[in-house]
Amino acid sequence: MLVLRPVELADLPQLQRLARESLVGVTSLPDDRERLREKILDSCASFDKDIAAHGPESYCFVLEDQTTRRLLGCSEILATAGFSEPFYSLRNRHFTSASRELNIEHDVPALSVCHDLSGHTLLRGLHVDATQVCSAHSELLSRARLLFIAAHARRFCDAVITEIVGYSSDEGHSPFWDAVGKHFFDLPYAEAERLCGLQSRTFLADLMPQYPIYVPMLPQEAQDCIGAIHPEGQEAFDILEREGFETNSYVDLFDGGPTLYARTSAIRSIAHSQRGVISSGPVIDARGRYLVSNDGLKDYRAIVADLDYTAGQPVTLDTTLCEALNVTTGCPIRLIAL
The missing domain is CATH 2.40.40.20 (Barwin-like endoglucanases)
Known part of the structure; x- marks a missing residue:
């Protein structure tokens, strides 16, 4: 019997094993013992709180085999993204340029750093053991968080978002990062993701350009990554899409992966x-x-x-x-x- 439950401090060694096995890009699950210990303690404190409204709380869950006591996955809810510091992402919007003299008008897609998604509940930290991929327990890891939100609605926001890991090669190469972020940080993609997991996105957003990045000026390989999903992230995307989540005009700062959005009251596992x-x-x-x-x-x-x-x-x-x-x-x- 596999059971999803709140994480406990005794889970630290196994949680670090899961972090070590997780996909590059899952920044909320760093392979760092002290950071994971802090995450567990923050989660335990959040479950202990008697609160009347959403705040900075985080709720971390683990999937445990009751027979072997082995952890086979984990997932997390951040009650309010951007509560303590801005939650940065890239807005992918079209700018209209026109010339009256030449009678020409066309739209140009551009990426801009923003924190529009601050103030939404964030699903993050999803990782499932290879033995449970594409099983009912993958659904459990993802959707049980939604049942928890349904049971404790006052703790969460009116809208929920999640970032799906974008494309990178088996060697950890991200064409999007190389074309955008690497120009402002002398760091490979995997190292930038690791630092974000240990710290926050603030250091990254502070150094990113505050002016639009025009998409047609990026290499085609990088353009193709905007909104693209890593193959190992497809199941997570599909589960939430069936829940009523939709893509929007925001993508991840690091790899250009898509952001999913849904009104809390409209999510299938909550509404039905x-x-x-x-x-x-x-x-x-x-x-x-x-x-x-x-x-x-x-x-x-x-x-x-x-x-x-x-x-x-x-x-x-x-x-x-x-x-x-x-x-x-x-x-x-x-x-x-x-």
Whole structure:
């Protein structure tokens, strides 16, 4: 049984292993013991807080095999991007240039550093073990965060964003970074991503040009990277696209990867998840597979379960499922079909 739960300090060694295995570009999961320790402590403090509105809190979750106690993935929610410092990205907009004398008018796409996305809830830090890629547990890692937001809506913003890792080669080469960022930092792409994970984006945005970067002046290889997705990021993109997230006019500072956006109230797992009450007993004639969570905070749990569920009726869970969710008969749960 694989269970998603809040991270604990005892998870530090395994979380660092996950960080070491994660894709270059997942800057919120640095392979640095002290930084990860701070992340865990920040997450634990956030779960402990009794708050009435969204703030700088971060909520980190891990996917644990209950038999082996091995961590097979992690994911995170930042309640308010840009709360403590601006959340920088690149705005990809068209500028119109015209000449009345020549009767010519055309649009030119340009990239500008901005912090327009500050004040949105940010999904980040997603990493899944290779054994769980394209499985129901990949969905659990990503979407259980949305069930958590549904259960604790006051802690989060009215809109949610996430950045999908952009294209880079197997050797860690990013054509977009080489054409844009590298001119202002004498750093390879992987090192710039590492420094951002250890510090913040502020150092990068401070040195980036404050004037537009005209896209047609970039090499074609770099232009092709704008909005492109790394192959290993495609599953994360597809899951959230099915949730109702859409691409917008913003891309990542480092690799040009796309940003996804959705109104919180319109996200599928939030808008359409059902609440039910547990009835303890054997699961007979399971007809569907569901993501199931309790509505807890510090004791939040989420699993994948095969159930015979009818809307408006008690949800029958056997002892194993109840123990995994840390619930008993009569407790409320939340569920949505996979």
